[in-house]
Amino acid sequence: xxxxxxxxxxxxxxxxxxxxxxxxxxxxxxxxxxxxxxxxxxxxxxxxxxxxxxxxxxxxxxxxxxxxxxxxxxxxxxxxxxxxxxxxxxxxxxxxxxxxxxxxxxxxxxxxxxxxxxxxxxxxxxxxxxxxxxxxxxxxxxxxxxxxxxxxxxxxxxxxxxxxxxxxxxxxxxxxxxxxxxxxxxxxxxxxxxxxxxxxxxxxxxxxxxxxxxxxxxxxxxxxxxxxxxx
Amino acid sequence: xxxxxxxxxxxxxxxxxxxxxxxxxxxxxxxxxxxxxxxxxxxxxxxxxxxxxxxxxxxxxxxxxxxxxxxxxxxxxxxxxxxxxxxxxxxxxxxxxxxxxxxxxxxxxxxxxxxxxxxxxxxxxxxxxxxxxxxxxxxxxxxxxxxxxxxxxxxxxxxxxxxxxxxxxxxxxxxxxxxxxxxxxxxxxxxxxxxxxxxxxxxxxxxxxxxxxxxxxxxxxxxxxxxxxxxxxxxxxxxxxxxxxxxxxxxxxxxxxxxxxxxxxxxxxxxxxxxxxxxxxxxxxxxxxxxx
Amino acid sequence: xxxxxxxxxxxxxxxxxxxxxxxxxxxxxxxxxxxxxxxxxxxxxxxxxxxxxxxxxxxxxxxxxxxxxxxxxxxxxxxxxxxxxxxxxxxxxxxxxxxxxxxxxxxxxxxxxxxxxxxxxxxxxxxxxxxxxxxxxxxxxxxxxxxxxxxxxxxxxxxxxxxxxxxxxxxxxxxxxxxxxxxxxxxxxxxxxxxxxxxxxxxxxxxxxxxxxxxxxxxxxxxxxxxxxxxxxxxxxxxxxxxxxxxxxxxxxxxxxxxxxxxxxxxxxxxxxxxxxxxxxxxxxxxxx
Numbered sequence: 001x002x003x004x005x006x007x008x009x010x011x012x013x014x015x016x017x018x019x020x021x022x023x024x025x026x027x028x029x030x031x032x033x034x035x036x037x038x039x040x041x042x043x044x045x046x047x048x049x050x051x052x053x054x055x056x057x058x059x060x061x062x063x064x065x066x067x068x069x070x071x072x073x074x075x076x077x078x079x080x081x082x083x084x085x086x087x088x089x090x091x092x093x094x095x096x097x098x099x100x101x102x103x104x105x106x107x108x109x110x111x112x113x114x115x116x117x118x119x120x121x122x123x124x125x126x127x128x129x130x131x132x133x134x135x136x137x138x139x140x141x142x143x144x145x146x147x148x149x150x151x152x153x154x155x156x157x158x159x160x161x162x163x164x165x166x167x168x169x170x171x172x173x174x175x176x177x178x179x180x181x182x183x184x185x186x187x188x189x190x191x192x193x194x195x196x197x198x199x200x201x202x203x204x205x206x207x208x209x210x211x212x213x214x215x216x217x218x219x220x221x222x223x224x225x226x227x228x229x230x231x
Numbered sequence: 232x233x234x235x236x237x238x239x240x241x242x243x244x245x246x247x248x249x250x251x252x253x254x255x256x257x258x259x260x261x262x263x264x265x266x267x268x269x270x271x272x273x274x275x276x277x278x279x280x281x282x283x284x285x286x287x288x289x290x291x292x293x294x295x296x297x298x299x300x301x302x303x304x305x306x307x308x309x310x311x312x313x314x315x316x317x318x319x320x321x322x323x324x325x326x327x328x329x330x331x332x333x334x335x336x337x338x339x340x341x342x343x344x345x346x347x348x349x350x351x352x353x354x355x356x357x358x359x360x361x362x363x364x365x366x367x368x369x370x371x372x373x374x375x376x377x378x379x380x381x382x383x384x385x386x387x388x389x390x391x392x393x394x395x396x397x398x399x400x401x402x403x404x405x406x407x408x409x410x411x412x413x414x415x416x417x418x419x420x421x422x423x424x425x426x427x428x429x430x431x432x433x434x435x436x437x438x439x440x441x442x443x444x445x446x447x448x449x450x451x452x453x454x455x456x457x458x459x460x461x462x463x464x465x466x467x468x469x470x471x472x473x474x475x476x477x478x479x480x481x482x483x484x485x486x487x488x489x490x491x492x493x494x495x496x497x498x499x500x501x502x503x504x505x506x507x508x509x510x511x512x513x514x515x516x517x518x519x520x521x522x523x
Numbered sequence: 524x525x526x527x528x529x530x531x532x533x534x535x536x537x538x539x540x541x542x543x544x545x546x547x548x549x550x551x552x553x554x555x556x557x558x559x560x561x562x563x564x565x566x567x568x569x570x571x572x573x574x575x576x577x578x579x580x581x582x583x584x585x586x587x588x589x590x591x592x593x594x595x596x597x598x599x600x601x602x603x604x605x606x607x608x609x610x611x612x613x614x615x616x617x618x619x620x621x622x623x624x625x626x627x628x629x630x631x632x633x634x635x636x637x638x639x640x641x642x643x644x645x646x647x648x649x650x651x652x653x654x655x656x657x658x659x660x661x662x663x664x665x666x667x668x669x670x671x672x673x674x675x676x677x678x679x680x681x682x683x684x685x686x687x688x689x690x691x692x693x694x695x696x697x698x699x700x701x702x703x704x705x706x707x708x709x710x711x712x713x714x715x716x717x718x719x720x721x722x723x724x725x726x727x728x729x730x731x732x733x734x735x736x737x738x739x740x741x742x743x744x745x746x747x748x749x750x751x752x753x754x755x756x757x758x759x760x761x762x763x764x765x766x767x768x769x770x771x772x773x774x775x776x777x778x779x780x781x782x783x784x785x786x787x788x789x790x791x792x793x794x795x796x797x798x799x800x801x802x803x804x805x806x807x808x809x810x811x812x
Contacts, residue, residue, distance in 0.1 A: 040697060064698025071807045078689035081682070089686050091696070092679040099680040129656060266608035317799055326554060327798050329608055330748065333556070333741060334794025341788035345781060453737055457619070460612050495627045502616035509605055509613075 010209060012202055013049075014152075019174060019184040021194045021215070024204035025228050030187045033204070034154050038063055038070050050152070070154035071141045073187070079130040083121055086129055086140055087112045090147040111147070119143045119169065135166050138140050142170060152183045159190055171197065195219060203227070233368050238486050240369040246482035247382035248441050252459035253466065253474030254385055255433030258393075259307075261406045261469035261520050262426050265325035268332040269310055270434055271456030272339035275449065277303035277435025278442030279343050282354055300435045307431020310335055311424045319423075336452065344449040352441040374443040381440060386475055387434060393471065402426055406469070406520055434459075454498075461501050465508040467515030476516050480504070528654045532726055534766045535661035536719045541746040541758035543715035544673045546708050548744065549752030550676060552688030553705060554611045557598070557618035558743045561591040561713040563625055563735030568646065570638040570730050571631065580644035580725060586719040592623075595713030599706040618737050625732035637731030641724050648697025654726075661722055668715050672755055675711070684708060685753075745790045751803055765790070 010033060014020045022030050035041045037048065039060045048055045048068050058066065071125040078086050091108045093099045116122040119139045123130060129140060138158065145153055155174075159167050174197060177184050188194050194201060194215060201218045205227040211218050218224055256270055280299025284290040302429070314331055355361060361372045393399035403420045404412045413419050438447075438455065458481065463469075466477025481501060488500035510516065544558045568587030572578040602613040626635050644651045644660065651657045675681050686694040687701050695701050724730045742765070750761020769786040777785055 009604070012568035040692060060692060061698055063696055070696060072693070076690050076693040078686045078694070080689055081685050085682055089679075089682045090697055092682065094700075096680065096700075096707050099676055099683055099704075100707075102679055103677060104679060142606065151731050157552050182787070266612060268611075314795055323798070323802075326607055327802060329554065329611055331795050334743075334791040334798065337738075337741060337787050337791025338795065339791075341784045341786075341791060344784045345788065349780070349784070356654065384801075450738070453615075453619075457612070457616065464609065464612075493627060495623050498616065498619045498623060501615070502620060503754035505616065506601055506613070509609060513604070 008036040010204075010207070012209065014183050014185050015200065016151075016183045017178060017181045018167035019178050019186060019197050020200045020202065021186045021188055021198040022202045022204060023188060023191075023194055024210065027206075028204040028227075030204055031156055034070060034156055034185075034187065038068070038154065064150070065146065067151035068154065069145050069148040069150040069152070071145060071156055071158055073160070075134075075137050075141055077129045077137055078142055080128060082128055083116065083132065083136075083140055084112060084125040087115055087143055087147050090144055094210075115143050115146045117145065118173075123190050129161040135162050138162060139166065139169075142173060146173070150182070153177060153184070154185045154187075155205075156187045157189065158186070159193055160187060167193070191219060236367055237369045237416070237485075238490065240366070240371055242483040242486040244371065244375045244378060244482075245486060246479035247379040248437055248444075249386050249462045249478035249482055250382045250475045251378075251433060251437040251440070252455055253462040253478045254382075254471055255332045255430040255437065256387055256459040256463050257466075257469055257471050257474040258389065258402075258433065259427055259430035260463065261471075262402055262423055263315065263319075263328070264267065264469075264520070265328040266332070268329060268456060269335035269339060270307075270332075270430070270459060271452035271454070272336045272343075272440030273303050273307045273310075273431045273452075274434040274441075274455040275343060275452040276333060277432075278305050278354060278447045278451075279347055279449075280435065281439050281442065282347065282352060282447060286352075286354070293401070296439060299439060300432050303435025303438065304428040304432035306339070307401070307434070308424055308428040310431075311427040315427075316420055316424065336456075340449050340452055347449070349449050350489035351446055351448040353446045354439075355446075366426045372444070374440065378440045378444065381436065382475075385436070386471070389433075389471055398425070403475075457498065457501065461505045463519075464505060465515055467517040467519035469520030470515070473515055473517035473519055480516070526794060530660050530766060530770060532654065532658050532703070532722075534762055535658070535767055536723050536726070537743070537746060538665055538759050538762035539668050539719040539722075540716055540743045541750065541762050542668055542755060543712035543719075544743055545747045545750075545752065545755065545758045546672060546675065546684070547712045548747050549754070549758075551684040551689060551705060551708050553615045553709070554607070554738045554745055555709070556737065556745075557614040557621075558712070558716055559735045559739035560618045560621040560744075561595060561716035562714075562720040562723070562739070563621065563732070564591040564594060565717030565722075566724040566735070567625065567632055567638070568717065568732045569721040573642055573725075576640055576641055579646075580642070580721070581646060584718055584721040587721050590713045591713040591717035592710045592719075595710040596706055599702075599709045601731050603702055604639060605703075615737055615740075618740050622732060622736045624741045625735055632732070635732055637729060638724075639729040641728045641730070643725055643728075657726055661726075664718060664722065668718070669736050669759075671715075676755065680704070680707075704794040712715065742787075742790060745794050747773065748797060749793055758797075 022033070024030055032041065036043050039058050043057045048058055050068070078089070088104055088108060091111055092104055093102060113122060116125055119142060121136060121139055121143060124136060130139065132140065142158060158170055164169065171193065174184060186197065198215045201212065201215050202209060203218055203224050210227055211221050211224050252274065259267055266359065277299050280302040281295050284295035284298050285292055314335065315328060318328055320330060355374070361374065363370050363372050364376070395401060401417050402415060405419050405422055409419055462478035462481045463474045464477070465480060466475065467473030481504060482503050485497045485500045489496050540558060540562060544555065547553050547555050554750065565584070565587035568590060569580065569583040571581055572583035572586060598617050602610055605613050625632050632638070640763040643657060651660050683699060683704055687704060691701050746765050747758060749765065750759070751757025768789060769782050772785050773782045
């Protein structure tokens, strides 16, 4: 990528059925890592292994086929579409011709209802996404993840700026994901939540891996505290 | 052998004209970062300015030409003050800027066609024939020689301004980060408007030179825009030196590309070159500014 | 009365053009300034086939549709990597190339002088000779195109288009091959434009390359923006307004040439004013940027 080495010689692995958190001070490369992994930024080198298969790089449409879904730190919704449509578009046919031939079915709508009710957005279903509050928009992103029902979830700061009740809701959703055997990767700043939720923690600093291990050990480790204080 | 030499000479002359166009285009793009579709029309304003002042009103060339250049600069300046600045304030996307510039292009082109008719006109004095020189077995007119010299002069002058003057430093600061520039006290609106004036004046100059060489008609702005944009993009958008390199590359590709076939296919060669670059080397020959 | 029929026929043709382009620009967010090229493909297909080969009008329409669709697909593939501004420039360039072909491939298109003597359509013995009958045909086509567009927009396909417009990378991550969608909608719009071109050629009985240049494309684009992006009824309104406008100008007393230039001046002004004060057009749903 030239210029700054945002992510430098990083090697991480994530276990199925566990919640793994990536933490680190601002600018440590956490989001960049996820962006490179999901094809938003180009990759200079390295490999991705998913479910035993090897990839040099993954293009965005291939992600879904691999069973990977992600959210964005800055919340990228389809702003001029309704809440309902934002979910419906995840559920409907991917192919061009099937999509032309079909409107959504009753089944799709019932799925949307179930998902939106779960995150408490059903009443807002006809609201334009851009007009929703920040908390609602973040919930809508999670709802999209629910709709995708992928095996691997990369969630970039899903708790940022949320009210406590909503945080509880999202925590319970993540625990459900784990119970269902999904691989959850969390980028988070909130140490309480990291401690409470994570099975494993990676600490990044300056694009490199600084430390890893169980939450309690890692969060007490001297290098980690120094890295954070230093920023 | 003679044909080859003439081809090279034609390419150099065309390259010089494109280079001037690209210089003005890049100066504006570097600071605004959207494709200004009205740029070509501004060049035409310059050409018709000379037509108005010198052919219709018999002003001498030494007076009419500078006036026309200033007129082109003013038109460009007004486009910023009246339109683009307001869009910038609203933080409109570059798409909105492009559509607005498209509207401006229509407006300018139509206005020129209404005042001067859409007929092809000749800018050069009908009474004194063009002086033609023979150089290395090729023919070149005095206007064409002036074009090449002007290209070098503008490149030199612009480099001087951008590198040495406070104005140039301000331009580079705004190009890097408009918000920060405002914070450190640069009057970004004023600098940007002046840059529009400068770019427009350069465009006007190019329009005048080409007008003297091949004549004028209202819709030639589209070709100006296309050549300027392609040269800038393949050279590295926003990079003034890149634009010059891109201009000559484009000119050579066009002239040699249509050697055996009708010259009307030149735009196709230009587009083809653009597409090749955008596929294989999107950043251009020299790295340009990063787009917003 | 005959004058009214003339206006309505033009309205139908431009409405068909605007509806198709609205799918591309308004619903998918692709700024394409080359629609007149597809318009021209249809017109020339009909002109060449009916005049030089005495083919049936409707056969020529079909050929025009196929060629336009293929051309759109090819263009879409070539320009696929380009972002925003560059994409616009690319479409302008392709329009220029096609305009060059219309003007210079004399053996095929008879060059800048155009092709005269294009016959009116004949179907099963029905000769759509009078303007009134021709209007009827145009109206049928317009209705068909309108409802096709409505179907597309309301389908899952239409929803994906809006998502692409909203955030292409984001929708791609959910497993959509966005390029296929963009190529599909671009081709569909081109096919509609070709049909409009065939109607245009047959109505005027004469076509020339000047009707299919970049300015013409920009005119069609302004209809879409003016009427309102992402609103099909808006395209109808836009087509109506911009069809009536030059006639109104001529009524005031401007000469033919000046009226055409005045029209362009007004379009330009409208586009600028729209971007400044009302990006959603008359009744659009999508505010540009």
